[in-house]
Amino acid sequence: MIFSDDKFMAFYNKLESLRNEVEKHRSSWIAHQSYKNKCSELFFWWLNEIRGIVSQMEVKDEVIKRIDELLYELYENSRKKVSKATTVRKILINVSKIFLLEILPKTKKSEPQPLHEFFSKLKRILGPDFDIEIKDLELVYDKSGTCTAFLLRKILEKSLFLALVRSGFKEENLKDEYGKYVGLDRLLNIAYNSKVDGLPLLTPNTVKNIRGIKFLGDAAAHNYLANVDMEEIKPQIPYILVALKELARCFRKENNS
Numbered sequence: 001m002i003f004s005d006d007k008f009m010a011f012y013n014k015l016e017s018l019r020n021e022v023e024k025h026r027s028s029w030i031a032h033q034s035y036k037n038k039c040s041e042l043f044f045w046w047l048n049e050i051r052g053i054v055s056q057m058e059v060k061d062e063v064i065k066r067i068d069e070l071l072y073e074l075y076e077n078s079r080k081k082v083s084k085a086t087t088v089r090k091i092l093i094n095v096s097k098i099f100l101l102e103i104l105p106k107t108k109k110s111e112p113q114p115l116h117e118f119f120s121k122l123k124r125i126l127g128p129d130f131d132i133e134i135k136d137l138e139l140v141y142d143k144s145g146t147c148t149a150f151l152l153r154k155i156l157e158k159s160l161f162l163a164l165v166r167s168g169f170k171e172e173n174l175k176d177e178y179g180k181y182v183g184l185d186r187l188l189n190i191a192y193n194s195k196v197d198g199l200p201l202l203t204p205n206t207v208k209n210i211r212g213i214k215f216l217g218d219a220a221a222h223n224y225l226a227n228v229d230m231e232e233i234k235p236q237i238p239y240i241l242v243a244l245k246e247l248a249r250c251f252r253k254e255n256n257s
Contacts, residue, residue: 008107011050012099013208014042019092022085039078039088043071054103063102070095100212105231115141118237125244129162129251130155145228146220152233152240153184153217156210159243160187163250167196184214191247202246209239 018038046067054064074091077083119141122134133155140147164187165171174190176182182190188210191201213236220228 007050007053008099008104009209011045012096012104012212014038014045015092015096015099016208016211018042019089019096022088022092035083036078039074043075046071057103057106059102059106063098067095067098070098096215100215101232104212105235107235121241122244125241125248126155126159127248130158133158142230145230145233148230148233149213149216149220149228152213152236153221156213156217156240156243157184157187159247159251160184160191163201163247164190164194167194167201167250169194184217188214196250201250202243206239206243206246210236210243212236213240 018035021035021038051064051068054067070091074088074095077088077091119134119138122137123130126134133151137148137151137155140151142148161174161181164174169190174182174187188202188207192204192207194201213233216228216232216236219226
């Protein structure tokens with residue numbers, strides 16, 4: 001049986017939105033009622049709606065049980081007067097990882113496009129600034145998921161940087177207090193809050209949806225205990241193409257429609 005991915009992406013985006021809020025929290029403890037309400041909403045959404053659909057999919061019982069345990073722990077944590085941010089972060093990261101790797105790949109996806117069509121589209125969107133990255137990607141795509149995830153993450157990060165700089169954002173403002181360029185997370189936040197010709201550099205929905213390729217790229221680059229599979233990457237391709245199209249209008253003069 002094939003299941004539509006809209007509902008699952010909405011749930012995953014809710015997870016990521018809550019995780020981002022917790023990440024921004026400066027205190028080691030959280031006591032806001034709005035946070036407690038969101039945790040409760042997430043738990044009951046899973047329990048009353050998402051879980052029943054997932055149980056009909058080819059998802060292992062132990063995976064479902066683990067999500068049950070984590071979201072119940074999140075719910076119980078939110079019922080306390082204050083919740084420890086580090087604990088909440090850990091729970092949300094674990095649930096997001098399981099959802100991204102075990103559930104989203106099993107939802108309905110559009111028919112895969114031929115490789116030549118994919119790379120033709122990528123070259124048309126990105127232009128000559130990315131010739132080397134695209135050649136590298138052609139070498140590893142469908143052969144190494146880990147290398148593919150790393151390169152897609154690099155392309156996204158470079159696109160963000162070029163789009164910001166070429167739309168007038170000062171390069172010095174893309175460096176931290178030590179003079180080093182900021183990472184992908186910060187670039188995404190800047191793009192989310194920046195506008196060019198009255199339009200956001202990246203739409204809010206796009207920022208949410210490309211968190212998946214960031215997660216996989218981070219795993220490829222930094223997690224020496226895990227490899228990334230191509231089947232985990234392919235559901236993310238439509239989202240990264242949309243993101244690159246939105247960014248390309250700021251670093252390319254050509255029409256990328």
